[in-house]
Amino acid sequence: MENLLEIKGLSKTFTLHNLGKHIRAVSGIEIDVKEGEFVGITGKSGSGKSTVLKCIYGTYRLEEGSILYDSKRFGPVDLARVSETEMLYLRKHEIGYVSQFLNVMPRTTARQLVKQAILEMGNDECVADQETVKILTHFELSEELWDSYPATFSGGEKLRLNIARAMVKKPRLLLLDEPTASLDQESKLKVKVLIQQLMEEGTTMLGIFHDLEFMNNLCNKEYKMERGSFSLQGS
Amino acid sequence: MNGLEEPVLSVRNLNKQFGPGCPYCQQTQSTKMIKNYCQVCGTVYACKDVSFEVYPGEVLGIVGESGSGKSTLMQCLYFDQDVTRGEAYISTYQNGERNLFQESAQAKRYIRNHMMGKVYQNPMLGLRMNFSSIGNIAEKLIAAGNRQVGMMEERGTELLNKVNIPVHRRKEAPKNFSGGMQQRVQIAKALSNHPPLLLLDEVTTGLDLSVQASVLDLIKSLQRELGISIVLVSHDLGVIRMLADRTLVMLEGKVIEQGLTDQILEDPQAKYTQQLVHSLL
Numbered sequence: 001m002e003n004l005l006e007i008k009g010l011s012k013t014f015t016l017h018n019l020g021k022h023i024r025a026v027s028g029i030e031i032d033v034k035e036g037e038f039v040g041i042t043g044k045s046g047s048g049k050s051t052v053l054k055c056i057y058g059t060y061r062l063e064e065g066s067i068l069y070d071s072k073r074f075g076p077v078d079l080a081r082v083s084e085t086e087m088l089y090l091r092k093h094e095i096g097y098v099s100q101f102l103n104v105m106p107r108t109t110a111r112q113l114v115k116q117a118i119l120e121m122g123n124d125e126c127v128a129d130q131e132t133v134k135i136l137t138h139f140e141l142s143e144e145l146w147d148s149y150p151a152t153f154s155g156g157e158k159l160r161l162n163i164a165r166a167m168v169k170k171p172r173l174l175l176l177d178e179p180t181a182s183l184d185q186e187s188k189l190k191v192k193v194l195i196q197q198l199m200e201e202g203t204t205m206l207g208i209f210h211d212l213e214f215m216n217n218l219c220n221k222e223y224k225m226e227r228g229s230f231s232l233q234g235s
Numbered sequence: 236m237n238g239l240e241e242p243v244l245s246v247r248n249l250n251k252q253f254g255p256g257c258p259y260c261q262q263t264q265s266t267k268m269i270k271n272y273c274q275v276c277g278t279v280y281a282c283k284d285v286s287f288e289v290y291p292g293e294v295l296g297i298v299g300e301s302g303s304g305k306s307t308l309m310q311c312l313y314f315d316q317d318v319t320r321g322e323a324y325i326s327t328y329q330n331g332e333r334n335l336f337q338e339s340a341q342a343k344r345y346i347r348n349h350m351m352g353k354v355y356q357n358p359m360l361g362l363r364m365n366f367s368s369i370g371n372i373a374e375k376l377i378a379a380g381n382r383q384v385g386m387m388e389e390r391g392t393e394l395l396n397k398v399n400i401p402v403h404r405r406k407e408a409p410k411n412f413s414g415g416m417q418q419r420v421q422i423a424k425a426l427s428n429h430p431p432l433l434l435l436d437e438v439t440t441g442l443d444l445s446v447q448a449s450v451l452d453l454i455k456s457l458q459r460e461l462g463i464s465i466v467l468v469s470h471d472l473g474v475i476r477m478l479a480d481r482t483l484v485m486l487e488g489k490v491i492e493q494g495l496t497d498q499i500l501e502d503p504q505a506k507y508t509q510q511l512v513h514s515l516l
Contacts, residue, residue, distance in 0.1 A: 017506035018513070058495060060502045084481050084495055085239055085290055105477060107452055116459070 001070040004173060004204050005033040005056070010065035012051055025051040026228040029065070031206075033173075033221075038195075038205045040215045042233075043225030049208045052225075053175045055080070056206070057097045058087045069095075072172060092120055096171035100181045102150055102158040110136065110153075110161050111146045117168045131168065139164040140190065156187035163194060174198065176207030180214060188214060241326055242288035243431055243464045244312075249285040249321035251307050254278030271304075271487040281307040283488040285321075289432065294458060294465045296479025296496060298472065298511065304488040305468045306356075309436045311336075312466070313353045314343045325350055327431055348378040352425025356437035358417035361424070364410040368395060368420045371409065372427050379428040394423040398453055415446035422453065426461075433465045439474055451477060472515050476500060484508045 010029040015022050026048035033039050041049050054060040067079040114135055118128040139160045180188045209215050222233040260273035271280040282304045289295050297305050310316040322334045327350055355361040362371050369391040376387045395405050398419040409417050418438055439447040482499045484492040492505045503509045
């Protein structure tokens, strides 16, 4: 496969039985992402940006179209048609997802969260302990927070932890769902630096950002969404 | 495209009916059925063609309304009930080649004692309330073939410690304990024989929130440390969200939907599942 990710003719309709409604969220979406690229998606709220990312991550099940992904483990696969166990494997090892919301086990400390992610990658306890400290320092999470619960963190701290947790897995493809929404300027800059570092390390990223300034100088390619369909804005 | 792990447990077309069935309700499109109850002969079809797999180290959630057949399914898997029809295979028993439901009573006991642990919603079913807590654990260990008292005492103490029952209360009977403690003794008992498969039936129902939290944390940490596979029945979507990797939705004895837990919660397909998810507070 030439591209790491190739989306063809993706459509998603939500059927709400109780209200007797069909809602067409997106249709005819085509995206190509090459390895090592950073591709941005922009568009108004409600234009279907998150729907696209959730279809890739497998949270939404789609009825039309295909999402070809060149997996390290399985070779080229259609993410819309992989089995549940394969999707779980890919999420664990190859595809990361970061949103502005931190979805974690309650009553788990920041340190345990990161360590757990490292352990899942097959490292042993000792390595995991050392790596955890390295990562938490790298993401500038102050030391007094390491052993407290993320529920008590500020938005920016949660986000950095969120990215940190996705990063330790060194995903080949990272999906960013408006991670910088609701952050102040300073925190945004910190996130931008992190993203740049990831780019240098060769992580392929597909991200939604509201704020166009943020996207500037970052994207290789930009798609604009309007009412559930796409146009390429050039690079 | 494989090389992924083989399932620990495979269940195929499990059927369980209470009652003899009659020509009316055995038709596929019977008009005499109210949900899964036959008006003519009074037969209840508790599980209809339930099939699923459980993979190593994963938590499989089962949700559904009361009466949808969740507990019956768990009872069948633990041989508390005989199935009407169906197959189940455990990878650690005879290379996963023998249908467990057709094995002899003795073999079933062996499987249950060596390869499974179960925690019931009602501790009265899972524990002997008048025995000491450590005695309850020893009972399972003896059933699994242990005979050394010293070893069993050591293992029992270790387990109770793990589930946070104070060591000095290990000789006390569970009837003196609170609901949360009783559940934790049940979990210790279920884990005592190192089972590859743990069946949890509504383990947190009826416990207050903080106790629920401690039981859930315990389950999660045990699953992490020991890598056991868990089938978790609950009607609490919060519990499912927190613990389950994949989820089945049951209604009137059938599996109407299955998927990754976030799929079920964020993109439910069936009418009932949508109703269930939208009822979340």
